[in-house]
Every structure is written in structure tokens, then in C-alpha cells.
């Protein structure tokens with residue numbers, strides 16, 4: 001990789017990306033110097049796209065918080081996705097690439113399902129039951145067990161599939177689509193191929209639920225849509241459902257396995273959580289801050305303006321480095337320290353501005369439930385292999401271990417553990 | 420302290436209701452914020468500031484004197 005400090009006339013530095021050779025919990029080390037000396041710097045992204053890389057907390061927050069100057073049109077990850085240019089036409093219902101009122105229309109239709117706190121309160125028993133059932137299933141297996149494949153992914157899959165009413169037998173379909181999407185090294189045509197079966201399935205689902213609505217999120221979105229001024233089309237309903245299924249499961253599953261690994265490697269913090277599972281909520285928030293989203297989020301400049309005094313022109317791309325911003329001493333003087341009791345604070349792990357994560361409250365609920373329950377029910381949880389043998393995903397923004405082989409002495413029953 | 424709301428920008432994230440449920444609720448049909456108390460008691464004021472800082476869409480405005 002070209003050094004980010006390189007200063008050749010024709011050769012731009014590369015966007016710093018996660019790399020197996022370095023600390024698997026920290027952003028690429030270049031970021032510390034970038035924040036100090038080059039807070040806004042021109043880089044080349046993996047797709048060849050050139051962009052302004054923004055690494056300080058205040059500047060990242062300013063960019064994400066001002067959608068009028070910094071548009072989502074190119075797509076959150078178009079600088080990482082091979083085969084995408086950021087200039088593709090926006091699909092019907094592709095709200096992650098919309099701005100302003102158009103985008104708000106979708107967010108306010110999903111909010112009652114995903115981010116109304118009363119609704120989240122009602123979902124608590126469902127999530128607890130899913131986590132406990134999965135731990136029971138895992139307990140029946142002789143360890144070592146890959147906690148990512150056998151626990152984290154089944155849990156997050158079950159939660160989002162239960163909500164959307166996708167029956168168990170059909171869940172492989174969206175897992176396959178999500179796996180294809182989040183591996184990065186795909187052409188646009190391959191992405192289309194990977195998505196088609198899922199879109200077809202969801203289209204058929206929207207049809208059946210229109211005729212015969214149930215209590216699931218898709219039915220509720222259909223019914224609520226019919227009462228609005230501008231009802232949602234089938235294609236738009238399919239896109240919202242697909243976005244929740246796809247964006248909702250591997251992000252959270254990876255955060256669970258990456259987070260548990262970070263805690264296993266910070267035994268003092270894990271001991272504090274075990275001693276007081278009431279810390280699970282702040283621990284969950286801290287892990288999202290600390291581990292963050294790799295690769296950064298992409299925006300497009302809509303008018304000639306400045307970022308931290310650096311002029312940028314209409315049409316320029318901007319990549320905001322979430323991980324770097326979350327470690328900036330302007331946010332926390334000890335930002336490189338993992339602290340399970342840290343007050344939440346205004347970290348950017350779920351983004352900021354109108355595109356801030358749709359599923360953040362669901363993700364918080366899942367992470368908190370998992371941390372509290374695992375701390376109570378498997379106090380002897382530990383790695384089954386030396387830490388150095390753990391491999392990490394490198395070609396994606398959804399960071400985390402490829403597998404998390406763990407072992408234990410005993411899994412306590414749900415009731416005994418008080419979960 | 421007085422709280423003002425610019426609800427036209429609200430994305431219904433639930434961040435305010437998570438931090439300060441005594442001050443903020445959300446509408447059932449679109450998740451948009453409902454201000455429960457524009458004039459929070461002293462013990463709620465820190466939460467009000469935190470909600471204003473963490474609101475992703477700059478909806479919550481706080482006036483020192485009100």
C-alpha cells in the first residue's frame with residue numbers, strides 16, 4: 001500500500017483500510033497522524049475513485065450532519081464496492097441514496113418498526129428468548145464452537161427474520177444475498193445476480209401480505225402505507241424490507257463476535273461486566289464506538305465549500321473515517337481505551353445526520369441482551385485457540401473475526417442465570 | 420431552560436427518547452418526536468443537553484433562558 005504520507009505529484013495516497021498485520025481492534029495507525037497533520041487529504045479508494053478523506057471528529061460530524069452540502073447520492077459504500085462508480089441511477093425505493101424530503105418519507109415509514117422506543121421495549125422479551133434459545137442450542141454441542149457462525153449470526157438472523165415474518169426455511173435466501181454483498185469483491189452484475197432471488201422473494205411476500213396482512217413488519221408497513229397521502233409502491237416496500245434484512249444481520253453479528261473478542265482480550269473489562277451485567281448497555285455502546293465501521297462512509301459535495309478550511313468543489317467525493325473520528329481525543333481524551341462503563345457520548349458508530357442507522361435501537365437491544373446474557377450464563381467463556389490464530393475480515397466495512405472459536409466449562413441454564 | 424423542537428427534520432431515531440424518556444416521546448405512526456416537557460426540571464437538564472447533542476438531525480434546540 002502507498003504510504004498515506006506519500007506526496008508524489010501524480011500518485012495519491014491510498015485510503016487506509018483494515019489490514020491483518022495490524023491491531024484488529026484499532027483503526028489503521030496512519031489516522032493518528034492524519035488527524036494531527038492532514039485532517040482533510042486527497043486519497044485514492046479501492047475502486048479507483050478519488051476522494052477527500054476526513055478524519056477528525058468535528059469535521060466528520062459536520063459533513064454527516066449537513067446533507068445539503070454533502071449528499072448521499074453515490075451510496076454509502078460505493079468507494080469500496082468494485083464495479084460501482086457512485087454514478088449509478090438511483091433505484092425505485094433505494095432510500096440510502098436519497099436526500100431531503102424524499103429520504104425522510106422512507107425513514108418515517110420505517111421508524112415505527114425499528115426505532116420507536118415503545119416498540120423496542122415490546123421487542124425485549126422476543127430478543128431475550130432468541131438469545132437464550134440459541135445459547136441452549138450451543139450448550140448442547142461439545143466445545144470448541146465457532147461463536148460467530150453458531151451463535152452471533154443465528155441470533156441476529158432470527159431477530160430480523162422474526163420481525164419481518166420470514167419463516168425459518170426461507171432464511172438461507174437472505175443470508176446468501178447478504179454474504180455476497182458484504183464481501184466487497186463483486187462486480188455490479190454479480191451484485192444484481194445476488195440480489196435478484198431476494199427481491200423476487202420479497203416481492204411475492206408483499207403480494208401475499210397485501211392480500212392477507214399479519215402482525216409482521218412488512219404487513220404493518222403495507223397497512224400503514226395505505227393510510228398515507230402517497231402510499232408506497234410494491235418496489236418501495238420490497239426495498240425497505242431488503243434493506244432491513246441485509247443491513248441488519250451481519251453488521252450486528254460481526255459486532256457481537258468482534259465485541260466479545262475485544263472483551264476476551266481486555267479481561268479486566270470483561271470481569272467488570274461479569275460482576276455487574278447491568279453494565280451491558282454502556283458496554284454495547286462502547287463497543288460500537290470502539291470498533292466502529294471500517295472503510296468510512298461516502299458522500300458527494302453539492303456546492304463549492306470548505307471542510308476545515310480545505311476548499312472542496314461540487315461533485316467531489318468525501319470519505320468520512322468513522323473509526324478515526326471515534327478515537328479522536330476531541331471526543332474522549334482516552335479514546336483508545338476500552339471502558340465498559342463509559343457514558344455513551346456522541347460517538348459516530350451508527351453514523352450521524354438523517355442517514356444515521358435505521359436499526360440502531362434494535363442493534364442496541366440485541367447487543368445489550370447478548371452481553372448481559374453471555375456474561376451471566378457462560379462466565380467461563382474463553383478462546384479455544386491462541387489469539388494469534390484468529391483471522392479477521394479485511395475486504396469489507398463490516399469488520400470482525402472470520403470465525404470465533406470459543407470454549408467453556410459450563411453453560412448455566414437461563415433461569416439459574418437469571419437471564 | 421427552554422426546549423424548542425424542529426420536528427420537520429426529525430427522522431424518528433429514538434435517540435432522544437432513549438436518553439430522556441421523561442422529556443421526549445415519539446408518535447406511533449411515524450416515530451417523530453413529541454416534546455413532553457419544554458421546561459425541564461433542574462435534574463433533567465443534563466439529559467436535555469445530551470439529547471440535543473446526540474440528536475442526529477439537529478431537531479432539539481435548547482435556550483438557556485426561557
Ligand code: HEM
Nearest residue numbers: 076096243244247248251252255350351355357358359363
Ligand atoms: C451494530 C450494528 C450496526 C452498525 C454498526 C450499523 C451502522 C450503520 C451506519 C454507520 C449507518 C450510516 C450509513 C450512512 O450514513 O451512509 C447505517 C445505516 C443503516 N443501517 Fe445500520 N448498523 C447496524 C445495525 C443495523 C440493523 C440491525 C439494521 C436493520 C434492522 C440496520 C439498517 C440500516 C439501514 C437500513 C441504514 C441506511 C439508513 C439510511 O440511509 O437512511 N443497521 N448503519
Ligand code: HEM
Nearest residue numbers: 077080094095181182183184191239243247293396397398
Ligand atoms: C456501515 C456500513 C454499511 C451499511 C450501513 C450498509 C447498508 C446497506 C443497505 C441499507 C443496503 C440496501 C440498499 C437497498 O437495496 O436499498 C445495502 C446494500 C448493499 N451493500 Fe451495504 N452497507 C454498508 C457497507 C457495505 C460494504 C462495506 C459493502 C461491500 C464491501 C456493501 C455492499 C453492499 C451492496 C453491494 C449492496 C447492494 C446494492 C444494490 O442494491 O445495488 N455495503 N447496504
Ligand code: SF4
Nearest residue numbers: 429430432433435474
Ligand atoms: S433524536 Fe432527534 S431525530 Fe431522533 S427522534 Fe429525537 S428528535 Fe427525532
